[in-house]
Amino acid sequence: MIQKKQEARRIAVPPRKVATIREVAAKAGVSTATASRALNDDPKVLSSTAQRVRKAAARLGYSANHAARSLKTRATRTIGVIAPDLATDFFMLLADRIEGELAARGYGLLLCSSRESLAEEKRLLGFFAERLVDGVIAIPATASGSHFKAAAARGMPLVLADRSPRGAGTDAVLVDNEGGACAATRALAGLGHRRIGLVGGDPRLSTARERHAGYLRALAELGLPREEAFERYGNMHIDSGYRMLGQMLSLPGAPGAFFVVNADTHIGCTNWLMTAGRSADSPAAEGVSTGRAMAVAPAATVGRVELAAFDEMPYSPLLCFCRFAVEQPVAMMGQEAVRLILERIAGDGGDRPRILRLPTRLVSHG
């Protein structure tokens, strides 16, 4: 990632001629000070004067030079947003809500991907500092959070979303991952399953860890056995779901139900079931409706596997093995993240980190 700063100067800037406040002031017959006040709705200016200024501005097609204003006010009306990956549906649903909330308040959103890299994430905080963003909303990429704490200590308003890394100590908008996972696992048990596996995520990430904990809690509460051979951890991407479920279902006596940690892993699982799993001479059969383990079934009945997954997506009901999905309150997460960051920026955030835990909802599919 080489930054060629000097290019900024080498570039031939097109003429793009725009009116300045001086021209507006001249046309309206006032000083730039008054013009500025009028344009910023300062109540102290005579409304007739303000009218004149506004008319002049309109005629000239004036719009304030944002860089100049920011230089003076030290506010950019811009929020930096970091996501580990822009192509992941859940992150983008969240980004969409954040953008909506911000746009409604005249804020812009500088969106960057950390590419799931801690180094990139740190670099981005510097990038944002340089650009004087008013605040940052970040979905952390890893389990490390001390750089967030450091940035906040340096005075950068900061709100984390979705994940809670170690040592961050900043505001955060999270969901009840444990409760959601527990409910999903219980729902599978409600179908008659007494053996339920886990297609999990990276346990260093709070989401994966908490969902795992919820899964385990459900097993414990229901008196179901924990079988570590059927608990796997992946990177929460499609390939990882494909691989993990495939490995487990190739084992003798695999369970007939799995809790799946997120949407992409879910896609991967479904993918395996619809391709390799279809033709697999897999010993993974278990009587689903009776909940009674059957002897190794040579002709695969892998198709009878049932899944409950975190994340309710538009396509979730279409994934053939999906029985339950845990819906996250994405809209509310976006709303709250924006509320928290704006409060921080305004200095109304208090001096303690505020951690929100929003509820999830279990959705039942066919």
Added chain:
Amino acid sequence: MIQKKQEARRIAVPPRKVATIREVAAKAGVSTATASRALNDDPKVLSSTAQRVRKAAARLGYSANHAARSLKTRATRTIGVIAPDLATDFFMLLADRIEGELAARGYGLLLCSSRESLAEEKRLLGFFAERLVDGVIAIPATASGSHFKAAAARGMPLVLADRSPRGAGTDAVLVDNEGGACAATRALAGLGHRRIGLVGGDPRLSTARERHAGYLRALAELGLPREEAFERYGNMHIDSGYRMLGQMLSLPGAPGAFFVVNADTHIGCTNWLMTAGRSADSPAAEGVSTGRAMAVAPAATVGRVELAAFDEMPYSPLLCFCRFAVEQPVAMMGQEAVRLILERIAGDGGDRPRILRLPTRLVSHG
């Protein structure tokens, strides 16, 4: 969308103290001019001087004030990006690629959603102008493009992606929609279908129109009948696919195959087939393997419908009725859009609009 400009002043700005170039210069024992040159890798400064300056900057944790630099250079190293909707997978795949290309060059991305509104889109061009972005990459929301032409005429470097609205006359990165749709429709015919319907998009949008044209071309070339009752136009969202396919399959003698205009419509179609379509007392049956229309079949065999859709998504292979998908070269689109905009910014764009048409690829599923 009320913008409260005065808030920019009311906000209590946190102390966030950062070093200025004056302090760096002082510490290095040079003028701010020399410090600036050193920090910008001006080859004219003595390398020993440059070293001293860089060391001082590092010690002070200096990073240039971006607003001040922009005010002077009139370049912001920021590209404005407009998408009709941030939650649509295809747009975000594209945004992800654009972000990657831009980040590698030290550019930031100001991302905004036009919410599929022309008015919003126009407003955003003004928003970007005010913020002095170096250029704009836009996925147009509607069929109207004259505001893009106007912005370009005012000197704003501008590249459109995916869609080509009327009267834009700017650079654009498009794909061969017609060819892709034609290939997909032919592939359905290759399965034995002699009657193929269309689950289409808004014909005012170039993508929907071109895909429609490709579908019609395939029919014509193959000598298949055009049946307007089985050509429908929607808004390219999930609900629209659900509704249109449902309506068509409820008609007597509906075809057994459909070309579907995009991913979301495809999800909607699949959704209908898996829910309403399953229980429907639909007269839509047609012998798929023989290609011979059957008499009205009361017990629905709607499940035998086969689809070919534009957009290959991670979940496309999992959509049960999907036989073919048209893959768009998203990575290349992002790359080319960034190349074009940077060339425009550098003044190397030439004086004629450059329209790129990238090839698609047909993917066969199960």
Added chain:
DNA sequence: CTGAAAGCGCTTACAG
């Protein structure tokens, strides 16, 4: 209610 003036933090001809 309005204006003259200072200044935000850079970059860049210009002069040496």
Added chain:
DNA sequence: CTGAAAGCGCTTACAG
């Protein structure tokens, strides 16, 4: 190779 000085376009005490 380096520095003094101007200036980018705003906003905002301060004075009136």
